[in-house]
Amino acid sequence: MSAVNSPNAGPLSPVSGTQAAPSFLASLRRVLQENIRDYAMFIALFLIMAFFTYTTNGLFLSSRNIANLLNQTGYIAVLAVGMTLVIIIRQIDLSVGFLSGFLGALAAIAMAKYGLPVWLVIPMVLVLGAIAGLITAYPIARLGIPSFVASLAGWLIYRGLLLVVLAGTGTVIIADEIFNAIGNGYLPDFLPIAPGVHTITILLGVLAIIFYIWSEFSNRGKKQAYNFEVLPMNLFVLKLVFVTAILAGITWILAGYNGLSWTVVIMLIVVGVYHFITTQTVLGRHIYAVGGNPEAAELSGINVRRIIFIVFASMGFLASLSGILFASRLRSATPTAGTLFELDAIAAAYIGGVSAAGGVGTIIGSLIGALVYTSLTNGMNLMQMDIAYQYVIRGAVLAIAVIFDVMTRNRAK
Amino acid sequence: MDTPILEMRNITKTFPGVKALKDVSFQVQKGEIHCVVGENGAGKSTLMKVLSGVYPFGDYSGDILFEGQVQKFTSIRDSEHAGIAIIYQELALVPELKVYENIFLGNEIKNRFTINWNETIKRARQALDKVKLDVNPEAKVKDLGVGKQQLVEIAKALSRDTKVLILDEPTSALNESDSENLLHLLRDLKVHGVTCIMISHKLKEVIAIADRVTVLRDGQTVITLDAHKGQVTETVLIKHMVGREIDNIYPVRESKPSNEIVLEVKDWNAYDPQLGRTILRDVNFNVKKGEIVGFAGLMGSGRTELALSLFGNAKRYRVNGEMFVHGKKANYTHPQYAIQDGVAYSTEDRKAAGLILIQDVKHNISLANLRAIAQRGVVNENAEIQVAEKYRTALNIKTPSIEQKVSNLSGGNQQKVCLGKWLFVNPNVLILDEPTRGIDVGAKFEIYSIMNKLVEQGMSIIMISSELPEVLGMSDRVYIVSAGRITGELPIQEATQEKIMALATN
Ligand SMILES: Nc1ncnc2c1ncn2[C@@H]1O[C@H](COP(=O)(O)OP(=O)(O)OP(=O)(O)O)[C@@H](O)[C@H]1O
Ligand SMILES: [Mg+2]
Numbered sequence: 049m050s051a052v053n054s055p056n057a058g059p060l061s062p063v064s065g066t067q068a069a070p071s072f073l074a075s076l077r078r079v080l081q082e083n084i085r086d087y088a089m090f091i092a093l094f095l096i097m098a099f100f101t102y103t104t105n106g107l108f109l110s111s112r113n114i115a116n117l118l119n120q121t122g123y124i125a126v127l128a129v130g131m132t133l134v135i136i137i138r139q140i141d142l143s144v145g146f147l148s149g150f151l152g153a154l155a156a157i158a159m160a161k162y163g164l165p166v167w168l169v170i171p172m173v174l175v176l177g178a179i180a181g182l183i184t185a186y187p188i189a190r191l192g193i194p195s196f197v198a199s200l201a202g203w204l205i206y207r208g209l210l211l212v213v214l215a216g217t218g219t220v221i222i223a224d225e226i227f228n229a230i231g232n233g234y235l236p237d238f239l240p241i242a243p244g245v246h247t248i249t250i251l252l253g254v255l256a257i258i259f260y261i262w263s264e265f266s267n268r269g270k271k272q273a274y275n276f277e278v279l280p281m282n283l284f285v286l287k288l289v290f291v292t293a294i295l296a297g298i299t300w301i302l303a304g305y306n307g308l309s310w311t312v313v314i315m316l317i318v319v320g321v322y323h324f325i326t327t328q329t330v331l332g333r334h335i336y337a338v339g340g341n342p343e344a345a346e347l348s349g350i351n352v353r354r355i356i357f358i359v360f361a362s363m364g365f366l367a368s369l370s371g372i373l374f375a376s377r378l379r380s381a382t383p384t385a386g387t388l389f390e391l392d393a394i395a396a397a398y399i400g401g402v403s404a405a406g407g408v409g410t411i412i413g414s415l416i417g418a419l420v421y422t423s424l425t426n427g428m429n430l431m432q433m434d435i436a437y438q439y440v441i442r443g444a445v446l447a448i449a450v451i452f453d454v455m456t457r458n459r460a461k
Numbered sequence: 462m463d464t465p466i467l468e469m470r471n472i473t474k475t476f477p478g479v480k481a482l483k484d485v486s487f488q489v490q491k492g493e494i495h496c497v498v499g500e501n502g503a504g505k506s507t508l509m510k511v512l513s514g515v516y517p518f519g520d521y522s523g524d525i526l527f528e529g530q531v532q533k534f535t536s537i538r539d540s541e542h543a544g545i546a547i548i549y550q551e552l553a554l555v556p557e558l559k560v561y562e563n564i565f566l567g568n569e570i571k572n573r574f575t576i577n578w579n580e581t582i583k584r585a586r587q588a589l590d591k592v593k594l595d596v597n598p599e600a601k602v603k604d605l606g607v608g609k610q611q612l613v614e615i616a617k618a619l620s621r622d623t624k625v626l627i628l629d630e631p632t633s634a635l636n637e638s639d640s641e642n643l644l645h646l647l648r649d650l651k652v653h654g655v656t657c658i659m660i661s662h663k664l665k666e667v668i669a670i671a672d673r674v675t676v677l678r679d680g681q682t683v684i685t686l687d688a689h690k691g692q693v694t695e696t697v698l699i700k701h702m703v704g705r706e707i708d709n710i711y712p713v714r715e716s717k718p719s720n721e722i723v724l725e726v727k728d729w730n731a732y733d734p735q736l737g738r739t740i741l742r743d744v745n746f747n748v749k750k751g752e753i754v755g756f757a758g759l760m761g762s763g764r765t766e767l768a769l770s771l772f773g774n775a776k777r778y779r780v781n782g783e784m785f786v787h788g789k790k791a792n793y794t795h796p797q798y799a800i801q802d803g804v805a806y807s808t809e810d811r812k813a814a815g816l817i818l819i820q821d822v823k824h825n826i827s828l829a830n831l832r833a834i835a836q837r838g839v840v841n842e843n844a845e846i847q848v849a850e851k852y853r854t855a856l857n858i859k860t861p862s863i864e865q866k867v868s869n870l871s872g873g874n875q876q877k878v879c880l881g882k883w884l885f886v887n888p889n890v891l892i893l894d895e896p897t898r899g900i901d902v903g904a905k906f907e908i909y910s911i912m913n914k915l916v917e918q919g920m921s922i923i924m925i926s927s928e929l930p931e932v933l934g935m936s937d938r939v940y941i942v943s944a945g946r947i948t949g950e951l952p953i954q955e956a957t958q959e960k961i962m963a964l965a966t967n
Binding site for chain 1: 827
């Protein structure tokens with residue numbers, strides 16, 4: 049967006065499309081400089097992955113580990129997506145960790161103890177999650193109670209409820225194979241053409257790449273039609289090649305193990321739907337407007353209370369999805385499920401670039417944030433690092449990410 | 462003439478995509494009142510921010526000479542230290558702190574480790590005396606009116622050893638008498654040797670007070686005029702600012718209002734639970750189709766509160782009374798229903814309540830009417846771009862692109878974005894609260910012309926304005942509001958400044 053075609057003068061020279069093409073490196077440097085915030089997360093993720101690949105002699109980047117890493121990311125990413133919207137509207141929700149644990153336990157009990165079928169249990173738990181979100185939202189939207197306090201109350205309550213429902217039994221084992229497949233299963237392969245290669249995954253990867261390239265070109269065309277600045281052609285191609293290489297790489301790595309897992313599919317669907325909502329729809333615009341300036345939003349005819357209810361309901365819904373993913377992954381419900389999930393989700397969202405001042409943040413950013421966060425955990429585990437140091441390093445990365453974000457934002461002013 | 466106290470030489474300042482100042486040179490003599498005028502986005506505020514170190518040395522090119530020395534301010538602190546104080550258009554006081562705390566904020570009077578509050582209060586009294594402001598230094602700033610807050614800001618500047626005082630549109634939010642007061646004070650300071658630089662769009666006060674006037678246009682100095690040589694008149698100023706002459710800044714309207722009543726309000730009362738008092742009492746008025754109704758009154762007389770209470774009552778006052786829109790009883794519980802019903806309100810406080818500053822121009826313009834450019838909840842971005850471009854052209858919004866963040870626009874251009882947002886809603890009844898605050902003469906003329914066109918097409922406009930000439934120049938009828946009541950209604954033929962003022966203060 050802020051790529052400029054002017055070669056001479058400093059970074060502040062005015063826009064001008066008529067000058068001779070700048071040298072490739074000069075314009076690359078400049079685009080990176082001006083969009084450092086947008087690219088930084090990707091670069092950070094890349095560096096972290098490269099680092100762990102090096103320190104683990106390539107183990108980190110093995111098909112098996114990447115598949116595992118993505119499955120670990122699932123339940124955090126899903127929470128981070130919901131949390132992103134919550135933070136965008138200047139609120140916070142601390143209750144979601146134990147809410148997800150509690151709802152996961154309810155699902156397990158409903159199946160194990162009452163023998164309810166999985167197709168009934170899952171929608172039921174998802175609806176309960178959304179209702180829980182509405183309940184958290186009520187004091188915030190209606191009575192103006194700070195969300196920190198309202199959701200802290202929820203944190204305590206759901207933690208208590210989780211212990212209550214598991215009190216008699218302790219850990220509840222889940223026997224239902226369909227349910228367990230959500231966290232452990234992989235897409236079936238219909239057309240095996242080569243041994244050890246998951247064809248459907250390759251197919252989906254190719255489709256994703258085609259879609260990506262198509263959307264980039266159509267976007268560029270639109271911008272040019274309105275005379276907006278676009279990347280110079282050589283950089284544009286570089287970007288396409290780069291992203292395509294990454295998508296192809298991920299596809300190839302995944303296809304080499306079991307292919308796409310159901311967790312990854314669910315995570316991608318959630319990210320896709322939320323990305324669409326936040327970037328393309330009226331609702332998304334309203335959410336950002338409420339975060340940017342609630343008073344102006346209200347006076348522009350946006351029902352701020354309604355937006356708060358919607359965002360918290362979505363958060364509750366995703367908390368419950370996260371609970372299902374986690375319980376399914378462990379094939380059981382435990383009394384500690386959900387512990388600290390909310391803080392992991394908040395950290396992922398902040399690493400991904402949301403701002404506590406409200407109105408700023410993207411779904412893709414939070415997905416990357418979640419990947420950064422789980423890559424750290426996963427990589428340090430592979431290195432067999434002491435858990436105590438792991439916390440310190442995760443904390444340092446969070447601090448660096450947020451400091452970097454704030455500093456580049458100030459400079460942009 | 463003696464040597465200038467301040468000189469800016471060949472200042473150039475660029476933002477991404479915009480050259481805000483191009484080689485501007487500017488001289489101020491010691492002890493003069495020097496006004497800076499120019500269209501919205503001409504670069505006035507930017508020039509003053511360069512001078513006061515908001516944009517530090519190295520961020521611009523050119524030289525600043527103060528008292529004969531080249532200065533390289535790296536922050537506001539540096540310029541304050543040198544004796545230059547700037548008062549922004551948006552007041553920078555902390556509302557929750559007391560007057561004396563505000564005056565010495567960042568400049569605390571210390572004993573060894575603690576603040577010497579007694580000395581602080583004493584010195585605050587002296588500073589308040591200098592600006593002839595009679596308030597208790599222990600009052601909280603938020604309890605003062607804007608006019609008094611403005612004076613507190615000046616007291617704050619004077620509490621340090623200020624030689625040059627810069628005021629960026631100090632009177633845009635003040636009523637007539639507060640403005641008078643302020644101008645009086647500036648003359649007084651001049652006698653005491655303080656040099657003032659004032660930016661203003663109110664040419665009358667520029668003419669009244671300036672020793673010299675510098676006109677900026679498109680980031681360049683056009684001319685510096687000397688009032689003592691009789692060079693400063695309204696026509697001359699406008700000609701240099703806009704580049705053409707405007708004879709009558711209130712364009713004539715062809716149409717007459719019809720007799721059809723569009724909006725009628727009966728026995729309207731409102732109680733503000735937060736303030737704990739009644740803010741509107743027995744308000745009755747009506748608006749006809751194709752009419753511009755002016756609402757005059759002092760600041761704080763309750764006109765904004767009236768508008769807010771009618772427009773979906775976002776502040777949640779306790780309201781009773783009746784409101785009819787097109788003869789139908791209306792009971793809006795949220796601004797969204799008012800908008801759906803064709804009633805819109807453009808706020809007086811664009812930064813706090815009008816704009817999403819972190820978003821770009823196009824998102825702000827489309828915000829209140831997204832559904833018009835959406836299919837099944839999905840925004841059509843091409844349509845949005847067209848809409849934004851349309852209003853950018855119609856209102857002559859000065860911005861490098863509609864993808865520019867609104868916070869980067871000049872004050873007047875932000876105001877135009879606000880107006881654009883409501884024009885896009887295209888309501889039947891449009892309530893404009895101080896629509897031309899901070900807007901230059903040329904753009905005012907354009908906005909008045911647009912208002913006329915809308916009214917000719919059958920829209921009705923309620924114009925809340927503290928600028929009496931504007932009320933008299935544009936309205937078909939005037940209601941005067943004082944202390945939450947309507948104290949008078951005058952057809953435009955009978956309205957005069959004196960009559961309105963008399964009713965507004967009774
Ligand atoms: N932070 C910024 N980033 C980008 N552009 C800016 C920034 N600040 C100002 N500008 C641009 O610089 C130009 C001059 O702005 P400036 O605020 O100095 O105008 P002004 O003369 O004070 O206008 P007004 O009368 O409307 O207050 C405008 O075109 C504006 O869009
Ligand atoms: Mg300005």
